[in-house]
Amino acid sequence: MPAYAVLGAQWGDEGKGKIIDYLASKANIVARFSGGNNAGHTVINDLGHFSLHLIPCGIFQDGVMNVIGNGVVVNPDELIEEMEVLKSSGLSLDGKLMISERAHLIMPYHIVLDNLSEKSKGNSAIGTTGKGIGPAYSDKTSRTGIRAADLLDMSGLKDRLENVMEYSNAVITKIYGGDPVCLDDLYQKCKIWADTLGSYIGPTGKFVNESLDNGGNVVLEGAQGILLDLDHGTYPYVTSSNPTIGGVSTGLGIQPRHISSVLGIFKAYNTRVGSGPFPSELLDSTAEKIRTIANEFGTTTGRPRRVGWFDGVAAAYSTRINGYSSAVITRLDVLDGFEELKVCVAYDLDGELIQELPGGVSALGRCKPVYETLEGWTTPTAGVSDIKTLPHAAKKYIARLEQLIGCPISIISTGPHRDQTIMPESVI
Structure with missing residues (x-):
């Protein structure tokens, strides 16, 4: 199945x-x-x-x-x-x-390394969550990672930790000037993890x-x-x-x-957290309005999310890579009450009109959005669960997103609860 x-x-x-x-x-x-x-x-x-x-x-x-x-x-x-x-x-x-x-574990030294590395980059920081994700994947790639299965073999784990931490602590202390992570303290922590998680x-x-x-x-x-x-x-x-x-x-x-x-999940507009290019980003009162209505703050970091209009160029790229059989549009209700809405349908890159996401970060950073304006709606969509009751302008907006995404839209979310969902046909 x-x-x-x-x-x-x-x-x-x-x-x-x-x-x-x-x-x-x-x-x-x-x-x-x-x-x-x-x-x-x-x-x-x-x-x-x-x-x-x-x-x-x-x-x-x-x-x-x-x-x-x-x-x-x-x-x-x-x-x-x-x-x-x-x-x-x-x-x-x-x-x-x-x-x-076989899942790799994020160890305390990964979190220390993540934050020290990010801090050392100053204004060039990537904007990571500081959770140790990157260093954990780096250790996985360099074959020095600790996996969940290692918690089931505590006798062999200590020797592995000694070898791994010698290098990690050297980086922490000699490159970044930080404080080393204590091997004995970490080993005791691993015992607690094994007792609590071993059966899972x-x-x-x-x-x-x-x-x-x-x-x-x-x-x-x-x-x-x-x-x-x-x-x-x-x-x-x-x-x-x-x-x-x-x-x-x-x-x-x-x-x-x-x-x-x-299923590709798309917001009815765009957001991102952290640094990096964002062609359709809004830096005006409209962005603040959307951010306030939608409470656009990171679930993990609490950082304010950057807000922009729906990017059809990025959406088409997304579909080509992932091959969506259908799409889901969320947060449609956030756009209730806007007189007009915009969608990005192309980029202007150094005077040339393009409809492809550039592979280079510098080129993408120079891309300016080319917008198409659509009529907004005043009738609330919040909580709607029947597509027939959506305002006409909302239906037209959804239809335009469907064209830009390049696949059928099978689900529309109009609120945070399960029953605030439009799903004309079952996707499972």
């Missing part, structure tokens, strides 16, 4: 959490495959308001296994804290959570593949978005993993043939 990928189609923060929570009711498994606790997925339900950074958004559905795949880098302290928050809300995690034995660690790749082979439905939960992808994003202002469709197979260990559909 099929797997359904749900991917961020912009710079992240598109509202994937609500959509995945909505679709999870028809799934057997919801699985994360990339990123770490730099992601922030918001779910609002009868139990409360939750910000999930590591645990997949299917955790609120009975009978759904939530998998943290091998492509995710896991901060054990953050994961344990997240688990405790859910338990304190009356949610049982028994039989509902599995961590890949297992062969997730085998588990997910067996479910697919036996007819199960799997929702693949993307983190961040394509424009932050290490290869296909606005490099170097990107994350350290692949939140695109190619990251699914490597980050979860499933065969591409199982993926039957790919």
Whole structure:
């Protein structure tokens, strides 16, 4: 049976959490495959308001296994804290959570290195979340990482830590002038992690593949978005993993043939957090109005998000890379009450009109948006669940986005709750 990928189609923060929570009711498994606790997925339900950074958004559905795949880098302290928050809300995690034995761990020295490196760059800083994501992936690539399976072999872990920390502490102290991380303290912390998380660690790749082979439905939960992808994003202002469709197979260990559909999640406008080019960015009162209405502040960092009009050039690029079978538009209700709306349909690069996202960060930074103006609407869309009741101008706006994205729009979100959703046809 099929797997359904749900991917961020912009710079992240598109509202994937609500959509995945909505679709999870028809799934057997919801699985994360990339990123770490730099992601922030918001779910609002009868139990409360939750910000999930590591645990997949299917955790609120009975009978759904939530998998943290091998492509995710896991901060054990953050994961344990997240688990405790859910338990304190009356949610049982028994039989509902599995961590890949192959997932790499974010260690305290990764966080130290991340922040020291970012600080040393001054005005040239990337704008990372400071969560240790990049250094953890760097260690994975250099084959010095610590994996979840290592917590199940404490006798062998200490020797590995000694070797790894000798180098990491040398970088911290001799290059950045920071304080070293204590080996004994970290080893004691690892014992706590092993006691708390050991029973959740297992062969997730085998588990997910067996479910697919036996007819199960799997929702693949993307983190961040394509424009932050290490290869296909606005490099170097990107994350350290692949939140695109190619990251699914490597980050979860499933065969591409199982993926039957790919949902691209788009906001009805654009946002991004941190540094980097953003062609359709608004720096006026309109941006502040959208930011205030939509509470556009990072779920993970709390930083104000940069705001811009919908970028059709980036959207078409996103579709070409990820091959969306359909798209989801979120936050449509945020645009209620605007007399007119703009969408970026091309870029002006040094006097030349282009409709392709440049690969070079300098060129993208010089791109000026070419806008098309559309009529706004005054009738509220907030909470609407029937497409027939959308204002005519809102329908025209959605139709134009569909043209620019290049695939059908299957879901429209008009609010943060599950029932504030328009879905004419089931996507699962």
